[in-house]
Every structure is written in C-alpha cells, then in structure tokens.
Amino acid sequence: MLAARRALTRRRAALAALVPVLVLASCASDPAESASTTPRDGGTLVYATGDAEPSCLDPHVGGNYPQALISTHVLEPLVGRDADGEILPWLATAWEVSPDALTWDFTLADDVAFTDGTPFDAEAVKVNVAHLQDPATGSSTGYLALAKVAEVEVVDATHARFHLSEPDSALLESLSQQWTAIQSPAGIARGTEANCAAPVGTGPFVVESWTPQQQVDLVRNDDYTTVAPEAEHAGPAYLDRIVWRFIPDAATRYAALQSGEVHVIDNPQPDAVASAQAGGDITDIDAPRPGSVNRIELNSGQAPFDDVRVREAFIRAADVDPGIETLYAGTVTRSYSPLSSSEPLATSDDSLFGTDTDAANALLDAAGWTARDGDGYRTKDGARLTLRFPVSTNQSVAAEQSLFEQIQANARSVGFEVVITPLDLSGWYGALAADEYEIVSAPYTKVGPDVLRILYHSDGIIPAPSGYFANHAKITDPALDDALDRAAATTDPAERAALYAQAQQTVLEGFYLLPLYDQQNHFLSRGTTGIRTLHTVSTPTFLDTRLAS
Amino acid sequence: MNILRWGLGRVGAAALVAWVVTTVVFFALRIAGGDPTEAILGGPGSQAGEEAVAQARADYGLDKPLVVQYLVQMQRIVTLQLGDSYARKTPVAELVGAQLGSTMLLAVCALVLAWVIALTLATVATRAHGLAGRAVAATIQAGEVVATVVPHFWLGAVLILVFSSSLGWFPATSVGAAPAGLVLPVVTLAIPTAGFLGQVMRDGLAEAAASPFATTARARGASESRILWRHSLRHAALPAISLSGWSFGSLLSGAVVVESLFGRPGMGRLLLDATNARDVPVVVAVVLVVAVAYTVVMTVADGVERLVDPRPRGSARATDRPENRPTDSGTGSGARSSTDAPAEQSPRTEKAIV
Numbered sequence: 001m002l003a004a005r006r007a008l009t010r011r012r013a014a015l016a017a018l019v020p021v022l023v024l025a026s027c028a029s030d031p032a033e034s035a036s037t038t039p040r041d042g043g044t045l046v047y048a049t050g051d052a053e054p055s056c057l058d059p060h061v062g063g064n065y066p067q068a069l070i071s072t073h074v075l076e077p078l079v080g081r082d083a084d085g086e087i088l089p090w091l092a093t094a095w096e097v098s099p100d101a102l103t104w105d106f107t108l109a110d111d112v113a114f115t116d117g118t119p120f121d122a123e124a125v126k127v128n129v130a131h132l133q134d135p136a137t138g139s140s141t142g143y144l145a146l147a148k149v150a151e152v153e154v155v156d157a158t159h160a161r162f163h164l165s166e167p168d169s170a171l172l173e174s175l176s177q178q179w180t181a182i183q184s185p186a187g188i189a190r191g192t193e194a195n196c197a198a199p200v201g202t203g204p205f206v207v208e209s210w211t212p213q214q215q216v217d218l219v220r221n222d223d224y225t226t227v228a229p230e231a232e233h234a235g236p237a238y239l240d241r242i243v244w245r246f247i248p249d250a251a252t253r254y255a256a257l258q259s260g261e262v263h264v265i266d267n268p269q270p271d272a273v274a275s276a277q278a279g280g281d282i283t284d285i286d287a288p289r290p291g292s293v294n295r296i297e298l299n300s301g302q303a304p305f306d307d308v309r310v311r312e313a314f315i316r317a318a319d320v321d322p323g324i325e326t327l328y329a330g331t332v333t334r335s336y337s338p339l340s341s342s343e344p345l346a347t348s349d350d351s352l353f354g355t356d357t358d359a360a361n362a363l364l365d366a367a368g369w370t371a372r373d374g375d376g377y378r379t380k381d382g383a384r385l386t387l388r389f390p391v392s393t394n395q396s397v398a399a400e401q402s403l404f405e406q407i408q409a410n411a412r413s414v415g416f417e418v419v420i421t422p423l424d425l426s427g428w429y430g431a432l433a434a435d436e437y438e439i440v441s442a443p444y445t446k447v448g449p450d451v452l453r454i455l456y457h458s459d460g461i462i463p464a465p466s467g468y469f470a471n472h473a474k475i476t477d478p479a480l481d482d483a484l485d486r487a488a489a490t491t492d493p494a495e496r497a498a499l500y501a502q503a504q505q506t507v508l509e510g511f512y513l514l515p516l517y518d519q520q521n522h523f524l525s526r527g528t529t530g531i532r533t534l535h536t537v538s539t540p541t542f543l544d545t546r547l548a549s
Numbered sequence: 550m551n552i553l554r555w556g557l558g559r560v561g562a563a564a565l566v567a568w569v570v571t572t573v574v575f576f577a578l579r580i581a582g583g584d585p586t587e588a589i590l591g592g593p594g595s596q597a598g599e600e601a602v603a604q605a606r607a608d609y610g611l612d613k614p615l616v617v618q619y620l621v622q623m624q625r626i627v628t629l630q631l632g633d634s635y636a637r638k639t640p641v642a643e644l645v646g647a648q649l650g651s652t653m654l655l656a657v658c659a660l661v662l663a664w665v666i667a668l669t670l671a672t673v674a675t676r677a678h679g680l681a682g683r684a685v686a687a688t689i690q691a692g693e694v695v696a697t698v699v700p701h702f703w704l705g706a707v708l709i710l711v712f713s714s715s716l717g718w719f720p721a722t723s724v725g726a727a728p729a730g731l732v733l734p735v736v737t738l739a740i741p742t743a744g745f746l747g748q749v750m751r752d753g754l755a756e757a758a759a760s761p762f763a764t765t766a767r768a769r770g771a772s773e774s775r776i777l778w779r780h781s782l783r784h785a786a787l788p789a790i791s792l793s794g795w796s797f798g799s800l801l802s803g804a805v806v807v808e809s810l811f812g813r814p815g816m817g818r819l820l821l822d823a824t825n826a827r828d829v830p831v832v833v834a835v836v837l838v839v840a841v842a843y844t845v846v847m848t849v850a851d852g853v854e855r856l857v858d859p860r861p862r863g864s865a866r867a868t869d870r871p872e873n874r875p876t877d878s879g880t881g882s883g884a885r886s887s888t889d890a891p892a893e894q895s896p897r898t899e900k901a902i903v
Contacts, residue, residue, distance in 0.1 A: 055588075055634075056591070062595060062597075135600035138589065138601050192638060212644065212647065213814035213815070213822070248818070251709065255710065256720070256721045258714050259717050261721060262722075425826075427581055464602075465598065466595050468596050
C-alpha cells in the first residue's frame with residue numbers, strides 16, 4: 001500500500017515535470033540566447049549536410065552535387081562566374097579563342113601552388129583533363145563536360161592550349177564547375193583510393209581526414225594565394241577548421257542548428273526556411289542550382305504522350321500552383337522555364353501553363369480517349385489512360401512527393417490514372433533505363449544553358465552504357481536539334497542567346513515538360529558572417545566566413 | 550556431451566541463418582532494379598563511357614552470369630575474404646569493422662536500459678495494491694502497450710524536439726561513445742523494447758506471486774520483498790531473457806532508423822547507403838555480421854536462461870520451455886500454463902526454487 005502510494009506520487013511528479021516540457025516543445029525555438037554578432041578570426045565551423053555522403057571526395061570520379069559541396073573548399077576550377085553569367089578569372093587569369101573556335105589559349109595564375117607543394121601550371125591542367133577523360137577514373141559529369149576537348153597542349157608553364165574536336169560555346173561554363181576543378185598531379189598519381197580519401201587542390205582548406213558516415217575534417221590552407229572571384233579579402237581564410245558532418249535527417253539538422261551544435265545546414269525543410277525568412281537569428285541563403293529547374297517531363301516516345309493533345313491535357317489539368325504554395329510554405333516561386341532562374345539565358349512563358357480542365361477534357365476527347373471504365377478513368381481501344389510515375393525518394397523531398405500526389409488527384413479529375421511508384425535512387429534509374437515511365441521528375445545540374453542540349457537533343461535518347469539517358473521527354477525534333485547544335489558552336493553571344501531562347505520556346509510549346517520551381521538549394525546559418533555561394537554550381541564558400549564571438 | 554551437441558547445433562543453426570539471409574539479400578538486391586556497376590562508377594545515374602563500364606564489369610566480375618556471381622560471393626563468405634566495396638573501393642571488412650562497435654554500443658546500451666525500465670515498471674506494477682495501486686498498474690500496463698507500438702522515427706523526433714531543440718539538455722546528433730550524445734538514441738531505441746519486455750515480466754511476476762511456491766514461501770514467513778527478489782523475479786525473468794535475443798535483433802534493425810535520425814555512424818547507416826547504391830559486397834557483409842551477432846546473442850540468452858532457470862535439466866525440459874511470444878503475453882492462458890507447469894507439477898522443482 002505504501003509502495004503503491006509512493007509510486008503514485010512519483011508518477012504524479014513525473015507527469016507534472018512533463019507538462020512544462022511539452023509546453024516548451026510546442027512553441028518554436030526562442031532566440032533568447034542569440035549570439036553576439038561581432039565576428040572573430042579563427043575557430044571551427046561545423047557544417048551539417050543532408051546530401052548523400054560521397055563514396056569518393058574527388059569530384060572527377062562520378063561527379064555529383066555532394067562532391068561539389070565539399071570540394072568547393074578544397075579544389076578550385078580554372079574560371080568562375082558572376083550572377084549575370086559573366087565568366088570570371090580564377091586559376092586561369094585570361095583566355096582567348098581562335099577564329100575557328102577550335103583552339104583556346106588559357107593564361108594561368110603563376111604564383112599558386114597545390115597544398116602538397118606541387119606548383120600549379122599548364123602541365124597540371126593537362127594531367128587533370130587526362131584524368132577526367134581516362135575511363136579508369138569513372139568520371140561522368142566532368143567527362144561529359146569536356147567531351148569536345150581533344151587535347152591539352154602545354155605551351156609553357158603558364159600557358160595551356162585546349163584543342164577542340166568541334167566548337168564548344170559552353171567550354172568556359174564547363175570549366176567553371178567543381179567537377180572539372182584542378183587537382184595536384186602528384187595527388188592524382190597516388191591512385192584512386194588515396195585521391196578519393198583526400199583530393200589535393202589549391203583551395204582555402206585542405207582535407208585532413210575523413211571518418212565515413214560521420215565527418216570530413218578540413219583545415220585552413222595557410223599558404224592560400226589564389227585570387228578567387230568575388231572574394232571579399234585576399235589571402236587565407238579566417239576560419240581555422242571546418243567540420244563537415246553527415247546528418248541525413250532534415251529535422252535533426254535543424255534541431256542541431258537551433259541548439260548550436262552546428263553553424264550551417266543544407267537541404268532544410270520548407271517550414272524551417274519560412275521561419276528563417278521571417279526573421280530571427282537564423283539566416284537563409286537561397287541559391288538555386290544552375291542548369292534545369294525541377295520539372296515533370298512527359299515521355300513523348302510512346303503512347304499516350306506521343307500525342308501532343310494528351311500532353312497538353314495533362315499539363316492543363318495538373319494545377320500545381322496551390323500545392324506549391326501550401327506545401328512549400330510560400331518559400332518557392334513557380335517556374336515557367338526549362339532553365340533555372342540562376343541562368344541568365346532562361347526564358348519563361350506562363351501563358352502555356354494555365355489550368356483549364358474543360359480544355360483538358362476537350363483535348364482528351366479529341367485525342368480519342370472518350371470511353372470511361374468502371375473506376376472513372378478514360379480508356380481508348382480498351383486500354384486505360386495510365387501514367388506511370390517513378391519517384392526517387394532520394395531526390396524528391398517530402399513536400400515534392402506530396403505535390404506529386406496532388407497532381408495525381410488533379411489529373412484523375414479529367415480521367416488520367418497516375419501510378420506513383422516511390423523508388424530508391426538505383427531502382428529509379430533502373431525504371432528510367434527500362435523505359436517504364438510516362439512522367440518523371442529528374443533534376444539536372446550544369447552550369448549554363450548547354451544543359452538544354454543534354455536534356456532535349458535527340459542524341460540524349462541514346463543511352464549511356466549504364467542505361468542512363470538524359471532526354472527523358474524523348475524529344476526528337478530536327479529543328480530543335482539544329483538550334484541546339486548551332487548554339488553550342490557559335491562564338492557570338494547574341495546568336496547563342498537567341499538560339500537558346502528559340503530552343504526553350506520549342507520545348508515549352510511542345511508541352512514536353514511541366515516546369516515546377518528552381519532546384520531548391522537553401523542554406524541556413526546561425527552565428528556566422530560572410531557566407532556566400534558561388535554563381536557557378538551554387539555551393540557555399542567559407543573563404544570570407546567568420547564565426548560570431 | 551549434451552553441451553557439445555548443443556554447441557554444434559548452435560553453430561549449425563548460425564551457419565544456416567547466415568546462408569539463408571545472405572542468399573536472400575544477394576538476390577533481392579538484384580531484383581530491386583538498378584545496376585551495381587553504377588556504384589563502382591560514381592553512383593546511380595552514372596554516365597561513364599563504354600570503356601569505363603566494360604572495365605568495371607570485368608574488374609568486379611559483373612560480366613559473369615548471376616549464378617556465378619552468387620557462387621563467388623558465397624565462396625568469399627566461406628573463406629572470409631569479403632572483397633572490396635564497389636563504391637568505396639576499400640575492403641568491406643574494414644568498412645564494417647569501423648562501424649561495428651558504434652552500433653553494438655548503441656544496441657547493448659539500449660538493451661540494458663530496456664531491462665532496467667522493464668524491471669522497474671514490472672516491479673512497481675506488481676507490488677501496487679488497492680484502488681490507487683490498480684490505477685498505477687493499469688497506467689503502467691497502458692504505457693507499456695503504447696511504448697511497444699511507438700515507431701522509432703516518431704519517438705526520436707519527439708525526443709529531439711523536446712530535449713534538444715527546446716530544452717537544450719542533450720545534443721540532437723550523436724557520435725561514438727560521447728555519453729551526452731548517446732542518451733537520446735539509446736532512449737529512443739530502448740523504449741519500445743522496454744514496453745515489450747515489461748509486459749512479459751509483469752505477467753511472469755503476477756503468475757509467480759500467485760503460484761504455489763510463493764504461497765509456500767509466505768507460509769514459511771518469507772517477506773513479500775524476499776519472495777519478489779529471490780523467487781518471483783527469477784521466475785519472471787526467464788521468458789524475458791529468452792526474448793532478449795529476439796529483442797536484440799529488433800534493436801539492430803531499429804538502429805538503421807535511429808542512426809540515420811541522430812546522424813550517428815554505424816552499421817545501420819552503412820547498410821542503408823550501401824543498399825541505395827547497390828553496393829552488394831557491403832550489404833551482404835553487414836547482413837552477415839548482423840545475423841552472426843543475432844545468433845550469438847540468442848545463444849548467450851539461451852545460456853543465461855539455463856543458468857537462471859533452477860529447474861532440473863532433463864529430457865522433459867524441452868517441452869516446458871517458456872514459449873511466450875509478444876502476442877501471447879498477458880492475453881492467452883497458453884503462455885501461462887507452460888511457465889506454470891513445472892512449479893505445479895514437480896515438488897522437487899518447487900523446492901529447488903524456494
């Protein structure tokens with residue numbers, strides 16, 4: 001009896017203790033302990049990334065965004081880019097193209113060394129291009145970007161000459177990407193395993209160690225001499241170290257930012273972005289990735305989307321605006337372009353994407369999808385109007401997956417059956433390679449409008465040996481191919497802009513894709529100053545960053 | 550002789566389990582779609598050139614028929630040469646070895662905490678009497694049921710929100726053996742197991758308190774505390790011990806979620822990443838290690854059960870082993886009769902317990 005009473009008392013005490021806890025939990029974080037904003041030199045910045053942990057830190061191997069994020073601190077490319085798309089000097093200080101556009105002469109910075117002591121020179125550039133083009137490296141992104149480079153000639157220590165197999169107006173943009181950044185030839189010579197563990201560059205930080213699944217430790221390069229584009233100061237970085245942690249769960253990353261365990265997080269959830277944008281001690285950096293927007297592509301290579309009327313009907317019925325507004329808590333802007341808003345040559349046409357279910361129904365009737373089955377879906381010759389929609393749960397965040405479910409419901413109202421299949425990344429690529437889709441959302445990051453050629457040129461239907469192909473819309477349009485080919489070959493910026501505008505209008509008017517919004521790339525920071533993102537691949541650089549004391 | 554046969558039986562069972570799970574996993578990975586070659590060439594969606602793909606397939610034997618690949622994989626397991634990771638190009642044994650300690654620490658801490666919580670609650674619930682006592686017992690019972698079914702990801706998210714974001718008592722992320730970081734993941738992992746073990750123990754304690762040996766002890770003048778600590782707990786612990794082996798398996802699978810949630814390195818995350826990338830050698834190795842760990846813990850649990858169980862070891866034993874299963878506990882009389890049986894049937898047993 002006594003024991004019971006004691007137990008009950010303890011129970012009550014426990015419950016009483018729980019009440020303030022729950023009350024506290026229910027209100028949002030209190031910025032009471034907001035740090036002072038006086039910046040100081042030195043210190044360790046902790047960055048928590050939600051992107052997949054790379055299997056290799058050398059961005060020449062494969063070539064994905066997580067690699068670009070880390071390598072931004074370690075490796076530097078030949079050129080940079082500003083917000084207007086203007087190419088800026090970096091490791092290359094000047095360049096000149098021959099009249100036939102087949103020879104590019106680069107002048108290189110002459111006082112820069114890799115962090116292993118190897119001098120940066122024309123030989124290093126030659127070794128890097130060879131490394132990217134060597135099948136044993138297993139490069140995808142950098143390999144494709146430099147596909148038109150036949151050879152690099154070492155003129156002298158500070159002059160490298162690129163010989164091209166055909167003109168490439170995207171060469172400088174390709175060379176501005178982290179996936180073609182320059183590494184120490186001595187570092188590359190150590191072999192894949194060593195170079196994957198700690199690539200050696202000229203950047204403001206050096207890879208000290210990598211503890212898989214946990215973190216990469218970066219230390220400052222005290223001998224940093226590069227003049228980096230848009231840098232706010234010359235010489236080494238202010239921070240002593242960067243700890244780059246892998247924390248896959250978005251809510252945990254945000255909690256770690258709020259509790260001060262980390263200073264910067266990427267891939268935040270929309271509500272966290274909205275609350276940062278509303279003010280407080282957390283700062284939001286919105287840096288849309290370059291290249292394509294997030295969009296839904298319609299497979300025009302097979303029925304039913306081989307009929308433009310059916311494609312338009314789907315786009316008129318999808319009605320994505322309300323979903324985008326609510327699911328992303330007002331933090332994203334609807335796009336009507338195939339290209340990212342960070343691409344100066346992007347063109348938009350919102351007149352093609354208005355919701356109109358009456359028009360959609362009329363288009364489907366005209367296309368012969370007139371009958372309805374027991375479930376209310378349209379049919380034609382006994383076949384249901386079904387759209388298979390494989391969704392990559394690694395690439396599409398929760399809000400985007402919810403948006404796809406809304407599209408599914410909206411499309412149903414005019415008689416489409418949308419079958420959403422959530423898949424992991426490998427399974428998803430497998431489904432695309434097997435052509436088992438009618439609609440798909442597949443982001444593609446590349447600096448510059450040349451991404452249009454990769455995504456919509458008919459060459460992009462031919463699969464790579466792994467089965468991958470980039471032209472998911474399966475567009476085969478000779479006029480479009482011609483415009484894209486000429487845009488890639490011209491040396492006249494005005495002609496290039498006009499051709500890419502024409503190409504964008506063609507794919508939009510053909511209802512091959514439903515643009516949604518920029519590839520969301522937000523960084524939330526707390527207790528730091530001087531974080532900026534590159535205008536190339538939109539990764540943050542901490543060269544000018546200081547911690548608040 | 551008996552112990553030798555028992556040991557051989559255990560090793561045989563472990564080998565069988567290891568063979569079955571690695572075989573299932575090997576083929577399941579290949580059926581799931583996606584191409585392991587891409588793991589070698591920088592990850593899914595690789596656009597590596599023809600030459601690179603051919604070279605990778607040849608280097609890793611992926612150009613051979615699937616059956617041959619399977620036999621090679623089995624040969625690697627038998628000879629304990631687990632090969633290299635497709636994605637990392639480093640030895641699989643190194644990768645798994647680096648993460649084994651972290652996950653085992655997490656799972657063992659969670660199992661210990663689950664036992665402490667379960668024992669405490671079961672004792673309190675059993676010793677509670679009267680109207681208020683019944684209310685306490687009912688609350689504990691309900692709490693245990695809720696704890697058993699609550700998913701790790703939800704529980705972990707709530708704990709992070711309360712104790713990290715709001716109160717700031719514990720970090721939201723966890724690395725290695727740092728005690729502060731270990732608290733929330735261990736609690737997250739332990740609570741569902743504690744609820745489950747608690748139900749089993751509470752049942753056992755209630756039965757023991759009402760059983761003839763307790764009556765005999767009371768008649769001899771033993772205090773309720775003595776009966777509880779010396780006799781009833783021993784009786785009640787048996788099914789819980791035997792279920793701890795099973796629980797450990799569920800703790801290891803729970804670690805996949807908990808490690809990802811708390812950003813904690815470990816085998817669970819290694820498994821998740823390797824599965825996403827179709828890194829076959831790593832997936833097979835992790836599953837193999839988990840299967841072996843599970844079998845070891847089952848064997849230890851079985852051994853401990855034999856030590857704690859005061860009943861004589863004879864041929865009859867096999868039939869009166871407690872056969873509690875989560876669904877049986879607290880509901881069916883079938884589970885009770887099996888644990889009650891020895892005490893009722895054999896005066897010698899009763900004497901041994903008392």
